[in-house]
Each structure stands twice: as structure tokens, then as C-alpha cells.
Amino acid sequence: xxxxxxxxxxxxxxxxxxxxxxxxxxxxxxxxxxxxxxxxxxxxxxxxxxxxxxxxxxxxxxxxxxxxxxxxxxxxxxxxxxxxxxxxxxxxxxxxxxxxxxxxxxxxxxxxxxxxxxxxxxxxxxxxxxxxxxxxxxxxxxxxxxxxxxxxxxxxxxxxxxxxxxxxxxxxxxxxxxxxxxxxxxxxxxxxxxxxxxxxxxxxxxxxxxxxxxxxxxxxxxxxxxxxxxxxxxxxxxxxxxxxxxxxxxxxxxxxxxxxxxxxxxxxxxxxxxxxxxxxxxxxxxxxxxxxxxxxxxxxxxxxxxxxxxxxxxxxxxxxxxxxxxxxxxxxxxxxxxxxxxxxxxxxxxxxxxxxxxxxxxxxxxxxxxxxxxxxxxxxxxxxxxxxxxxxxxxxxxxxxxxxxxxxxxxxxxxxxxxxxxxxxxxxxxxxxxxxxxxxxxxxxxxxxxxxxxxxxxxxxxxxxxxxxxxxxxxxxxxxxxxxxxxxxxxxxxxxxxxx
Numbered sequence: 001x002x003x004x005x006x007x008x009x010x011x012x013x014x015x016x017x018x019x020x021x022x023x024x025x026x027x028x029x030x031x032x033x034x035x036x037x038x039x040x041x042x043x044x045x046x047x048x049x050x051x052x053x054x055x056x057x058x059x060x061x062x063x064x065x066x067x068x069x070x071x072x073x074x075x076x077x078x079x080x081x082x083x084x085x086x087x088x089x090x091x092x093x094x095x096x097x098x099x100x101x102x103x104x105x106x107x108x109x110x111x112x113x114x115x116x117x118x119x120x121x122x123x124x125x126x127x128x129x130x131x132x133x134x135x136x137x138x139x140x141x142x143x144x145x146x147x148x149x150x151x152x153x154x155x156x157x158x159x160x161x162x163x164x165x166x167x168x169x170x171x172x173x174x175x176x177x178x179x180x181x182x183x184x185x186x187x188x189x190x191x192x193x194x195x196x197x198x199x200x201x202x203x204x205x206x207x208x209x210x211x212x213x214x215x216x217x218x219x220x221x222x223x224x225x226x227x228x229x230x231x232x233x234x235x236x237x238x239x240x241x242x243x244x245x246x247x248x249x250x251x252x253x254x255x256x257x258x259x260x261x262x263x264x265x266x267x268x269x270x271x272x273x274x275x276x277x278x279x280x281x282x283x284x285x286x287x288x289x290x291x292x293x294x295x296x297x298x299x300x301x302x303x304x305x306x307x308x309x310x311x312x313x314x315x316x317x318x319x320x321x322x323x324x325x326x327x328x329x330x331x332x333x334x335x336x337x338x339x340x341x342x343x344x345x346x347x348x349x350x351x352x353x354x355x356x357x358x359x360x361x362x363x364x365x366x367x368x369x370x371x372x373x374x375x376x377x378x379x380x381x382x383x384x385x386x387x388x389x390x391x392x393x394x395x396x397x398x399x400x401x402x403x404x405x406x407x408x409x410x411x412x413x414x415x416x417x418x419x420x421x422x423x424x425x426x427x428x429x430x431x432x433x434x435x436x437x438x439x440x441x442x443x444x445x446x447x448x449x450x451x452x453x454x455x456x457x458x459x460x461x462x463x464x465x466x467x468x469x470x471x472x473x474x475x476x477x478x479x480x481x482x483x484x485x486x487x488x489x490x491x492x493x494x495x496x497x498x499x500x
Contacts, residue, residue, distance in 0.1 A: 004250055008195050010157035011164055011188060017061040018054050018161050021090055022047050025162075027169040030273055034297035038289075039173050041166055041304040044276050048082040048114065050234075050307030051162055055184060056083035056147055058158030060091055063145065068093040073139040074147040075132035077103045079234060079307050084147050085115030096144070098122045098135035104311045129238070150184025151241030159185045163192030166302060173302030175201040177292075178252070179284035180213045181235030183244030185306060190251035204252040205288035207232045207260065213248055214255045216240040231260045234281025234307055258287040261324045266290055268322035270305065280318070282307035290326075320454070324401050329358065329377040331406050332386075335396040338370040340447040347436045349393050354382050356432055358455035360463070361406065362448065363413025363497075372451065373406055411452055415498045418449045419468040420475050423497065427488040430461040438487060445469065445478040450497065464492065 001009070025046045030038040043051040060072060071094035074084045081097045088095035097111060101123055108121055125131040139146040148155055162185065166173065176193060178186040190202050206214055209229025216222045222240040230236040240248070258266075263280045266287035270278050278286075285303035289296075323329030336342045347357075359375025376386055390397050400406045415421075428434045439448075450466025469475040482489055 004191055004247055007153060007156060007160065007188060007191050007247060010153055011160035011192055014054070014058045014154075014157040014161050015164065017058050018158055020061075021053065021057055021086070024165040024168075025051075027166060027171075028274065029171050032301075034293075036297060036299045036301060037171055038273070039166075039169070039171055039300055039302040040274055041162060041302070042274075042276075043162065044278060044282060044305045044308035048079065048086055049309050050079040050082070050279075050282070051159060051185060051304070052079040052149075052307070053083035053086045054161055055150070055152075055155035055158035056080065057087040057090065058161075059147055059152060059154035060084070060087045060093070062154050067145050070142075070144055071096060072145045072147050073135050073142075074098070074149070075128065075135035076149060077128045077131075077233060078107050079309055080147075080149040081107070081111045081121075082114055082309070085111045085119045088118040089115050092118065094118055094120070095147075096120050096122060096135075096138065098124055098131040098138075100125045100128055100131040102126060106311060107309070110309070128236075150182035150237075151243050153243060156184050156188040156243060156247075160188030160192045162304060163189035166304075167193060167196040171300055172197060173200055174299040175203065175296050176302040177203050177205055177285040177288040178304065179235055179281060179288075179306060180204045180206045180248070180255075181210075181281065182237040182239075182241045183213055183248050184241065185304070186213070186252065187241075187244040187247035189304070191247055194251045201254075202252050203288055203292070204248060204255045205284050206255065206257050207235060207263070207284065208257045209260075210236050211255075211257050212237050213240045213245065214257065216245050217249055217255060221245070229260070232263060232280040232284060234279060235284060256288055256291070258284060258291060261321045262287040262291060264318045264321040265323070265326040267318050268326065274305070276305060276308055277310060277315075278305050279307045279310040280314075323358075323377055327380045327383075329375060329401075330383050330386075330399055331359065331373055331375050331401040331403075332390070332397050333371050333373045333400045334390065336370050336372070338364065338366060338368050338447075341443045342370070343372065343448055344436065344439045344443045346395070347439065350386065350389060351433075351436065353386055353389060354378055355386060356455070357435065360435075360451045360453040361409060361411055362451040363411045364417050364449040364466075364468075365412055365414050367417060373400060375454075377455075409452070409454075411450070413450060413497060415494065418466065418494075419470065420472065421449060421466055421468050421494055422475065422479070423450065423464070423466045423492045423494050424482075424489040425492060426463050426465050427460050428463075430455065434461070435463075438485070441481060441485060442467070442478060445474040445481065466494075466497070 075098040266283040355378035362372035453463035
């Protein structure tokens with residue numbers, strides 16, 4: 001019996017263990033506009049809102065009583081820790097879980113809540129690798145069983161029950177997109193699917209900055225990446241598993257990578273389709289499908305929402321980058337003369353393109369030239385027309401969607417150049433044209449010297465704006481206009497821009 005046959009047999013045995021804890025997670029079908037179906041495996045609805053409990057429980061439940069009596073050790077920054085905690089609680093043993101100092105407090109609290117008296121959390125090391133090294137050293141010193149996150153046949157078999165459940169569903173996938181970290185989920189699910197339907201086309205999806213399995217496939221053996229991007233923290237693995245690599249190599253037909261913006265777009269699409277908020281790694285399969293959707297029109301496409309344990313603080317960043325990933329939003333830096341009315345002129349030149357300005361970043365840097373950055377949102381074809389229109393009107397512009405200062409909203413400015421400035425937070429209706437209406441009314445008295453605005457999905461838009469004036473009379477006339485135009489404004493001390 002070869003390696004993959006042994007794994008499939010282990011998956012069949014794992015069913016008897018994992019279903020002692022929970023019934024199969026649901027599979028849902030969503031019709032697609034191209035005539036196909038999207039088949040969504042809802043591991044986000046499992047006991048820990050992620051699939052990881054399956055492998056942890058299967059490995060621990062398979063151990064002799066004396067092994068569990070001695071306790072187990074593991075290291076994790078999230079879902080695997082919760083899975084071990086759940087298994088320890090169900091099996092009545094002690095689990096020592098090492099987590100890095102950088103782990104979110106909410107995840108530590110959740111591990112302790114799930115495991116209760118059966119769990120001891122040890123916070124150590126700045127990274128997962130450091131926490132893992134400490135855990136393995138403690139396991140060796142105390143003769144305790146270490147529970148790997150992915151690279152163990154019993155852990156893999158537990159994860160493989162996800163694939164077994166997928167194939168028990170009425171609609172079968174023609175193509176399956178599987179996210180890959182260390183390969184525990186992808187290898188075992190691919191093994192299970194191919195056992196039932198060898199013709200199913202399986203695509204492994206990795207993040208661009210964490211493609212350890214792709215590197216292993218190219219080298220012919222697992223290799224360690226010099227750097228790993230941790231945005232998709234659930235799949236951030238430096239080296240593919242020695243056990244998972246050959247199974248992935250055998251059963252996965254194609255490997256692809258996605259960007260962090262692609263993943264953000266997938267999180268948004270899953271919310272719009274399924275009404276769940278997946279963690280970044282949990283949406284990676286969807287990101288792969290969205291990137292290749294045109295290639296599989298009319299097909300049954302399977303994905304797994306592998307987890308939904310995301311820190312609340314990450315939502316705003318994901319929402320901001322999602323439209324870039326969807327190709328529905330681009331940031332353009334547009335060069336124009338530094339004089340009154342030029343921004344209003346630009347907005348009028350673009351008014352008929354059915355685009356929304358969702359970001360506006362500008363600080364005065366030069367006496368005669370300005371370089372504001374606009375975040376335009378709309379259909380891809382309208383964004384293409386935008387570039388054509390800018391060229392027609394003679395604007396010099398560049399796409400800065402991925403530029404670092406735009407990503408981190410750094411507003412470059414020279415406050416010493418401001419003339420008789422007034423800085424305020426302005427509120428206006430969050431609808432197309434509202435900003436242009438305000439600027440049209442104000443342009444006769446002032447110029448914009450600072451603008452920081454981002455659409456937050458509220459009914460009211462809020463922008464921090466700076467205005468400058470050629471005379472005290474113009475400043476007084478503008479203030480009169482501002483007080484009577486119905487636009488609520490809150491004055492802000494200019495010193496906040498000067499670093500005082």
C-alpha cells in the first residue's frame with residue numbers, strides 16, 4: 001500500500017473519531033451567472049469556526065491512554081491552538097499550548113475558553129517559529145506528545161474528512177480550489193476527492209509571499225522560504241511539510257498564487273454571497289476562483305471557507321483593499337497646476353464616467369504644481385475610460401494603487417506654503433456629486449491646500465480639509481458661505497499638520 005492509499009484509509013478511520021465531536025459542516029450551493037454553481041464548504045460553521053479541530057482531535061483520540069495522561073504540547077498562533085484545546089477538553093487530558101507574544105489577546109482568551117481547565121497557555125517568543133521551538137524543546141524534555149499543525153499523517157487524515165464530506169454532497173465539484181499553507185488541508189482533501197472522482201481538477205492556491213508548496217514543487221522537495229508574508233496568517237508557513245508535499249505533488253493538478261488584495265476582494269465577495277466574514281486564509285480558495293473564473297464558466301466550482309476567526313481590527317484594512325483586488329478601485333496621482341479651480345475642473349471633466357471618488361489624499365507641496373491622489377471606484381470598463389479621458393484632457397497621471405505612501409495614507413505637505421489657512425472636518429452627504437457641489441460653491445474664494453478623505457460606508461462623508469485664501473476678504477466670504485451652505489464643519493488646529 002503506497003503513501004496516498006494509506007492516507008485515504010486513515011481518512012476513513014478518522015470519520016469514526018471526528019464525528020464524536022461534531023456533525024459534518026454544511027455544504028451550500030450558489031448558482032452563478034455563467035450557468036455554473038459555486039459549492040461552498042462551510043468550515044466556518046464548525047465548532048471552532050475553522051477546520052483545524054479535525055486533525056488535532058483525530059491525532060489525540062488515536063493515542064493510547066497513557067500518552068494522553070502525560071499531556072500534550074503544541075504551538076500555534078490561532079486556529080490549531082483552538083483545535084487542540086477543544087480536543088483536550090473532549091478527551092479530558094492536559095494540553096500545553098505555546099503562543100507567540102504577538103498573538104492577539106482575543107485568540108488567547110478563546111483558547112482558554114474552549115479548553116477551560118484542560119489548557120495551559122504559555123506566551124513566549126516574538127514569532128510562531130520561536131514559540132514552536134520552545135514547545136518542541138519542552139515536549140522532548142518532558143516526554144510529552146507534540147501535536148503538529150499539519151505535517152503528521154493522523155492530523156492530515158482528520159483534515160481529510162473535509163474532502164470526504166464534499167464528495168458526499170449531491171452536487172460534485174468539477175474543479176476545486178484549495179488553499180495551501182503547510183499543506184495539511186490541501187493534501188488530504190485532494191487525496192479524498194481524487195479517490196472518488198479522479199477527473200476533478202484541483203488547483204492549489206497560495207499567497208504570493210508565502211508560496212512554500214510551489215517552491216517545493218519546483219525544487220522537487222520542501223525548501224525553506226527566506227521570508228513569509230503573514231497577512232494570511234493561517235497559511236503563513238516557511239516550509240511545506242515532508243508528509244504533505246508528496247501528496248500535494250501527486251493529486252494537485254495546478255498551483256497558483258494570489259495577492260493580498262485578491263484575498264481582500266474574496267473576503268468581500270464571500271460576505272456578499274454567503275453572508276459570512278472569512279479570515280484571510282479562509283478566503284484564499286475563493287480568491288483563486290475569482291482570478292480564474294472565466295476559465296471555468298458553467299462548471300461546478302468548489303471552495304472551502306476554512307476559517308472565520310479574524311481580529312475585528314483587521315476589517316477596515318480589508319474593506320479598503322477589497323475593491324483594488326476586485327479591479328473596481330484604482331488610485332491615480334494626477335498632476336495639475338497649483339491654482340484655484342483646477343480640482344473642480346478635473347471633477348467636471350470626469351463627471352459623466354459613472355465613477356465614485358472614495359479616497360482623496362492631497363497636501364500642498366509646491367507653489368505652482370499639485371499632485372493629488374484620487375481613489376476612483378466603479379466598473380473596470382469605466383476605470384479604463386477614466387484613463388482614456390485623462391489622456392484626452394492632457395493630464396499627466398500614474399496608477400499608484402500599490403505605492404507605499406498611498407497604502408499607508410501618508411499625506412506629504414509643506415504647511416509653510418499655506419496662505420491664510422483654515423483647517424476643518426467637513427461632513428457632507430455620501431452620494432455622487434456632493435463633493436463637487438460643495439467645491440463649485442467654494443472655488444471663487446479659496447484653493448484646497450489639504451484634503452484627506454476616505455469613504456467609510458456611512459450615510460455621511462467626513463473629510464479633513466484645508467483651505468487657503470489670497471486675501472482676508474476671501475477668507476471671510478468663504479467662512480460665511482461655509483456657515484450657510486448646510487455643510488457641518490468642525491475647526492481643527494493647523495498645528496496637527498505641522499507636527500506641533
